[in-house]
Amino acid sequence: MLYGKPLFTAVQIRKRVEELGNQITADYNGEELLIVGVLKGTYMLLADLSRAIKLPITVDFLALTNPTNDEDYLPRIITDLREEIRNKNVLLVKDIVHKGETVEYLRKSLLLRQPKSLKVCTLLNKVEGRKKAQQLDYIGFHAPDKFLVGYGLDYQDKYRNLPYLATLEKK
Numbered sequence: 001m002l003y004g005k006p007l008f009t010a011v012q013i014r015k016r017v018e019e020l021g022n023q024i025t026a027d028y029n030g031e032e033l034l035i036v037g038v039l040k041g042t043y044m045l046l047a048d049l050s051r052a053i054k055l056p057i058t059v060d061f062l063a064l065t066n067p068t069n070d071e072d073y074l075p076r077i078i079t080d081l082r083e084e085i086r087n088k089n090v091l092l093v094k095d096i097v098h099k100g101e102t103v104e105y106l107r108k109s110l111l112l113r114q115p116k117s118l119k120v121c122t123l124l125n126k127v128e129g130r131k132k133a134q135q136l137d138y139i140g141f142h143a144p145d146k147f148l149v150g151y152g153l154d155y156q157d158k159y160r161n162l163p164y165l166a167t168l169e170k171k
């Protein structure tokens with residue numbers, strides 16, 4: 001049986017997301033911001049983070065191919081943004097950055113569209129096994145080298161609805 005052992009509680013997540021929202025609000029200093037959430041993992045985070053940002057924001061989403069377990073995961077956009085991003089301040093929001101391929105691919109793809117600025121926010125940063133450093137502007141939590149589920153993150157598309165973040169363990 002698989003079960004989740006709580007790692008970050010709902011209260012800890014709420015507090016940290018609130019802090020990220022305050023930091024983002026201060027950094028953009030009244031400017032307009034387009035928040036781009038990567039589906040499906042960020043659906044819960046975006047609901048909370050967008051409410052914690054006190055700026056004129058718009059929200060959009062894109063979806064990627066599913067990650068594979070092998071080394072050569074090539075992320076591709078399968079559902080694209082509805083909004084144009086040219087000349088806009090874009091904040092790309094991820095659930096977790098692990099090896100960094102996904103965020104690197106997204107950064108390159110979005111920069112080709114010439115946004116005014118592009119920053120990256122991730123709820124979780126798991127650095128084990130990362131070969132190339134990634135610029136991450138806002139980080140919620142540093143994650144251990146374990147598989148995490150909940151608060152949007154899945155294992156085989158399940159566990160997303162856990163209101164907290166848990167390590168998935170086999171028992």
Ligand code: IMP
Pocket residue numbers: 041067096097098099100101102103126146147148149153154155
């Ligand atoms: P990357 O290794 O940074 O390219 O991340 C690839 C993708 O793997 C992420 O966008 C997540 O969807 C998924 N992923 C990586 N680590 C975890 C985890 O601990 N739990 C759930 N999904 C994960």
Ligand code: MG
Pocket residue numbers: 153154155157
């Ligand atoms: Mg997943």
